[in-house]
Amino acid sequence: MRTANLKEKISLHFEYGAAYLLALIWMLPLIYAFWSAFHPSEYATRFDLLAPLTLDNFREAWSQAPFARYFLNTFLLVSIILLAQFILCTLAAYAFARFEFPGKSIAFALVLIQLMIMPEVLIVENYVTMSQLNLVDSIVGIGLPYMASAFGIFLLRQTFKTIPKELEDAARVEGCSALQILWKVYVPLARPTYVAFGLVSVSYHWNNFLWPLVITNSVTTRPLTVGLAIFGAPESGVDWSIITAGTLLAVAPLLVAFLLFQRQFVQSFMHAGIK
Amino acid sequence: MNQRRSRFQIHGWLLLMPAAIFLIAFTYYPTLATLAKSFFSQGNAIKPSRFVGLENYEFLITDEVFWKVVGNNVIYAATTIPISIALALLMAVWVNGRLPMKSLVRMSFFTPTVLPMIAVANIWLFFYSPDIGLIDQITSSFGIASHNWLGDPDTVLGCIIVITIWKEAGFFMIFYLAALQTLSPELEEAARLEGASRWYYFRRVMFPLLMPTTLFVLINAIINSFKLVDQLFILTKGGPDNASSLLLYYIYEVAFSFLDQAYASTLTVVLLLALAIIAIGQFVFLDKKVHYR
Amino acid sequence: MLTTLKHKAGKLTIAAALGLGMASSASAVDLTMYYPVAVGGPLTKVVDGMVEDFEKANPDINVNAIYAGNYNDARIKALAALKSGEPAQTSVMFSIDIYELIEQGAIVPFDDVVETADEKAWLDGFYPALMENGKTRDKTWGIPFQRSTIVMYYNKDAFRAAGLDPEAPPATWDELVEAGKKLTKKNGDTVEQWGAMIPSTGYPYWMFGALAMQNGQTLMNSEGNETYFDAPATVEALQFWQDLGNKHGIMPTGTVEWATLRQNFLEGKTAMMWHSTGNLTAVKKDASFDFGVAMLPAQKRRGSPTGGGNFYIFEKSTPEERKAAMKLIRFLTEPERTAQWSIETGYLGTRPDAYSTAELTQYVQDFPPAAVARDQLEFATAELSTFQNGRVRKLLDDAIQSVLVGDKTAAEALGSAQKQADRLLKNYR
Numbered sequence: 001m002r003t004a005n006l007k008e009k010i011s012l013h014f015e016y017g018a019a020y021l022l023a024l025i026w027m028l029p030l031i032y033a034f035w036s037a038f039h040p041s042e043y044a045t046r047f048d049l050l051a052p053l054t055l056d057n058f059r060e061a062w063s064q065a066p067f068a069r070y071f072l073n074t075f076l077l078v079s080i081i082l083l084a085q086f087i088l089c090t091l092a093a094y095a096f097a098r099f100e101f102p103g104k105s106i107a108f109a110l111v112l113i114q115l116m117i118m119p120e121v122l123i124v125e126n127y128v129t130m131s132q133l134n135l136v137d138s139i140v141g142i143g144l145p146y147m148a149s150a151f152g153i154f155l156l157r158q159t160f161k162t163i164p165k166e167l168e169d170a171a172r173v174e175g176c177s178a179l180q181i182l183w184k185v186y187v188p189l190a191r192p193t194y195v196a197f198g199l200v201s202v203s204y205h206w207n208n209f210l211w212p213l214v215i216t217n218s219v220t221t222r223p224l225t226v227g228l229a230i231f232g233a234p235e236s237g238v239d240w241s242i243i244t245a246g247t248l249l250a251v252a253p254l255l256v257a258f259l260l261f262q263r264q265f266v267q268s269f270m271h272a273g274i275k
Numbered sequence: 276m277n278q279r280r281s282r283f284q285i286h287g288w289l290l291l292m293p294a295a296i297f298l299i300a301f302t303y304y305p306t307l308a309t310l311a312k313s314f315f316s317q318g319n320a321i322k323p324s325r326f327v328g329l330e331n332y333e334f335l336i337t338d339e340v341f342w343k344v345v346g347n348n349v350i351y352a353a354t355t356i357p358i359s360i361a362l363a364l365l366m367a368v369w370v371n372g373r374l375p376m377k378s379l380v381r382m383s384f385f386t387p388t389v390l391p392m393i394a395v396a397n398i399w400l401f402f403y404s405p406d407i408g409l410i411d412q413i414t415s416s417f418g419i420a421s422h423n424w425l426g427d428p429d430t431v432l433g434c435i436i437v438i439t440i441w442k443e444a445g446f447f448m449i450f451y452l453a454a455l456q457t458l459s460p461e462l463e464e465a466a467r468l469e470g471a472s473r474w475y476y477f478r479r480v481m482f483p484l485l486m487p488t489t490l491f492v493l494i495n496a497i498i499n500s501f502k503l504v505d506q507l508f509i510l511t512k513g514g515p516d517n518a519s520s521l522l523l524y525y526i527y528e529v530a531f532s533f534l535d536q537a538y539a540s541t542l543t544v545v546l547l548l549a550l551a552i553i554a555i556g557q558f559v560f561l562d563k564k565v566h567y568r
Numbered sequence: 569m570l571t572t573l574k575h576k577a578g579k580l581t582i583a584a585a586l587g588l589g590m591a592s593s594a595s596a597v598d599l600t601m602y603y604p605v606a607v608g609g610p611l612t613k614v615v616d617g618m619v620e621d622f623e624k625a626n627p628d629i630n631v632n633a634i635y636a637g638n639y640n641d642a643r644i645k646a647l648a649a650l651k652s653g654e655p656a657q658t659s660v661m662f663s664i665d666i667y668e669l670i671e672q673g674a675i676v677p678f679d680d681v682v683e684t685a686d687e688k689a690w691l692d693g694f695y696p697a698l699m700e701n702g703k704t705r706d707k708t709w710g711i712p713f714q715r716s717t718i719v720m721y722y723n724k725d726a727f728r729a730a731g732l733d734p735e736a737p738p739a740t741w742d743e744l745v746e747a748g749k750k751l752t753k754k755n756g757d758t759v760e761q762w763g764a765m766i767p768s769t770g771y772p773y774w775m776f777g778a779l780a781m782q783n784g785q786t787l788m789n790s791e792g793n794e795t796y797f798d799a800p801a802t803v804e805a806l807q808f809w810q811d812l813g814n815k816h817g818i819m820p821t822g823t824v825e826w827a828t829l830r831q832n833f834l835e836g837k838t839a840m841m842w843h844s845t846g847n848l849t850a851v852k853k854d855a856s857f858d859f860g861v862a863m864l865p866a867q868k869r870r871g872s873p874t875g876g877g878n879f880y881i882f883e884k885s886t887p888e889e890r891k892a893a894m895k896l897i898r899f900l901t902e903p904e905r906t907a908q909w910s911i912e913t914g915y916l917g918t919r920p921d922a923y924s925t926a927e928l929t930q931y932v933q934d935f936p937p938a939a940v941a942r943d944q945l946e947f948a949t950a951e952l953s954t955f956q957n958g959r960v961r962k963l964l965d966d967a968i969q970s971v972l973v974g975d976k977t978a979a980e981a982l983g984s985a986q987k988q989a990d991r992l993l994k995n996y997r
């Protein structure tokens with residue numbers, strides 16, 4: 001009994017060791033980014049505890065690319081997408097959760113198709129559409145394919161379904177229309193789902209790259225990721241100090257928000273995954 | 276009564292309409308247009324596009340790069356999916372247990388999820404650089420010869436796979452964590468009292484209970500194995516000799532670098548087919564699971 | 569109707585959201601130009617500064633200069649803008665994009681825009697080797713701007729340490745191998761310093777153009793519809809490149825990364841590197857050791873392809889815009905500005921008269937490496953440029969890489985690349 005206990009204890013310690021090692025490896029890219037961004041470039045690939053600290057890399061990165069503009073673009077982009085997603089997905093989810101109409105189950109299956117055929121797969125054809133709509137190189141153009149999110153519709157539908165129908169009936173008795181019921185009953189009760197979906201959406205689009213790369217041409221529309229890719233394009237010869245400084249600048253808002261609201265963040269993501 | 280029901284139906288459709296318009300415009304229509312375009316030739320200022328039947332598909336079959344890219348994508352999927360799911364589960368169990376400093380550990384597992392791939396790719400480039408890179412600096416201190424990680428076709432795809440796993444595992448961990456927290460702790464205590472080892476408990480109790488989550492994560496992992504190509508833009512551009520190229524990257528290259536949208540559409544059809552087959556497979560599999568429960 | 573509405577709504581939202589000022593004085597001409605950067609250093613600042621100077625000198629012309637990434641990105645972005653009706657009147661793009669741009673009907677020849685005798689004289693004032701990639705069908709389509717050749721950077725300290733004469737860098741392939749063997753330093757199995765590195769990602773076909781030329785073989789004809797990938801001299805050249813790593817052991821096997829090569833050189837991990845002259849100023853700034861720059865070594869002859877970007881004028885432009893674009897291009901290629909550009913970046917002065925400016929004369933005197941690329945122009949040839957350029961280039965790139973990593977023999981890889989290139993190009997003959 002005792003030896004078994006001891007054996008288990010050792011294996012447990014071994015496991016913890018592995019967990020910490022893995023955690024360290026997972027943090028390594030970020031740790032390195034901090035190292036190289038705050039030290040002069042000759043220390044970018046050499047590690048010396050006595051290396052002097054500097055903020056020059058940030059100054060240099062900031063002056064080499066219009067980061068302020070990229071921030072604004074990304075901010076506009078995620079806001080526009082989020083707003084549109086909330087509206088479109090709420091309406092559709094409400095329809096699926098509480099209405100009976102012919103073709104409903106087929107329509108729902110069709111919506112779910114988008115979970116599989118995500119906009120990334122259709123960049124070629126969507127690019128053609130955007131140029132026909134004259135929306136190439138516009139922030140709206142980056143956002144359009146993502147606005148009707150099957151994930152959002154699905155998530156909200158599941159949430160709406162858990163809301164007791166009596167609440168809706170009570171509101172109807174008071175003379176509320178369908179939209180008023182949606183706005184006064186369903187939306188407030190589904191708040192956690194909105195927060196969760198919002199966080200997933202913001203962090204997805206903050207980091208999204210391929211489609212924005214394809215559809216943007218100029219500084220006035222490029223989001224941070226595309227700006228960063230062009231700024232750090234390896235063709236120009238990698239200068240890690242400046243690139244990591246630029247990288248930290250770009251991820252700072254999301255990272256700081258994440259560190260501050262870690263608990264809510266993780267819980268929201270968990271919420272989004274519960275079905 | 277009847278009138279009210281039909282009004283109800285109209286309301287349903289009206290509510291659905293805005294989302295439907297977007298889905299039609301940016302998912303269904305482009306899917307069909309892609310299919311149609313794959314039967315036409317690429318036009319330019321000198322020669323307009325014309326119907327060519329299966330010519331693009333004939334080219335596809337003889338295109339060595341295509342087959343290589345498909346092979347790479349199969350390897351990419353076959354490795355990233357199981358490894359990142361297994362790691363995610365392991366991470367979740369750790370972080371859900373009595374591990375000291377577990378919130379710190381949880382944070383570090385989750386961090387890659389909030390970092391843009393395109394930004395961290397440059398950092399990974401440093402890790403993989405021969406001689407001056409981090410990996411080679413560490414291995415050389417053990418007297419191991421330096422290796423050209425990204426320049427060797429035998430290791431380059433592995434390097435890309437590692438980054439993808441790093442990026443995904445923490446994200447999937449969250450879903451497992453959510454599921455684990457719904458399991459009652461008494462379950463484990465009961466199993467322990469009966470003398471079951473941790474491994475036995477995990478295999479016979481926990482894992483089966485987590486099946487729905489595993490399926491959800493699996494779908495995500497499969498989609499990502501077709502979608503996550505951002506790192507290629509910085510790290511390898513698909514090289515050397517297409518050893519690290521993936522289907523979606525090849526589509527990008529053909530469409531926007533070779534300006535051959537007809538052939539890019541043909542390649543996209545292949546990608547759509549693959550996704551459709553997986554979707555149907557999942558449907559069948561999921562259905563079984565549902566009946567089983 | 570819906571389309572235009574959507575379009576208007578979209579544009580309005582954007583304009584409103586971003587507070588874009590649409591107003592500009594009626595007489596002013598607005599120019600949009602895209603440009604790429606493919607070497608180190610803050611080149612975007614240099615370009616923006618020169619454009620600002622131009623706007624000051626020409627208050628009636630507004631220039632919107634957009635940095636679009638690497639050469640490939642710049643071409644994609646400019647063509648995309650043209651297709652979707654966004655304005656773009658002129659751009660710096662890869663000199664080798666010429667056939668593709670002609671095929672797309674995107675550019676006009678400068679012969680149609682040039683009017684006065686003065687302008688004709690200006691057109692004839694560039695180095696002929698640099699004009700090769702800008703001319704076809706007896707017309708000039710591209711004006712040299714950020715142009716380079718490949719040169720060999722070498723670490724003089726490492727040469728001294730290995731007992732080599734730092735003032736006599738290798739001038740032939742044999743000398744390169746010989747010196748490389750002396751410069752390769754090993755510690756057990758670990759190589760601490762390689763003899764030489766030739767980058768084989770990013771632009772492998774470009775480096776290969778140099779090796780082929782040195783072996784007396786060009787890679788394509790001047791009509792851009794025929795390649796010579798499987799010529800015996802081409803195969804030999806690729807064999808030599810592979811041998812540097814596999815047989816002579818002076819270069820790492822596998823591919824050598826274009827992007828990190830400069831860092832490798834600066835860290836002393838390689839004693840020699842082949843790279844664009846466009847990196848000269850960046851290397852000069854960061855090198856902590858004594859370094860030299862030499863012409864590439866010869867086998868049958870010396871040789872390097874020219875490289876880099878040309879100015880093009882787009883077909884979709886009004887006569888006024890074309891005139892304004894001409895003004896801009898002439899301004900940026902004036903001898904003084906060319907000299908300044910060359911000093912700040914390391915790129916070639918594109919015209920002989922740039923090298924006779926006081927500034928550049930002085931600079932070359934103080935820093936002789938700055939003249940190496942120019943002196944090498946005498947041996948230079950056009951860079952690989954054909955119809956279907958993206959595909960043809962990738963065929964060669966893949967062939968080169970497959971040989972360097974040891975998957976195929978030189979003859980196999982190049983033979984198959986030639987066959988596929990023939991299939992692509994036969995429609996253009």
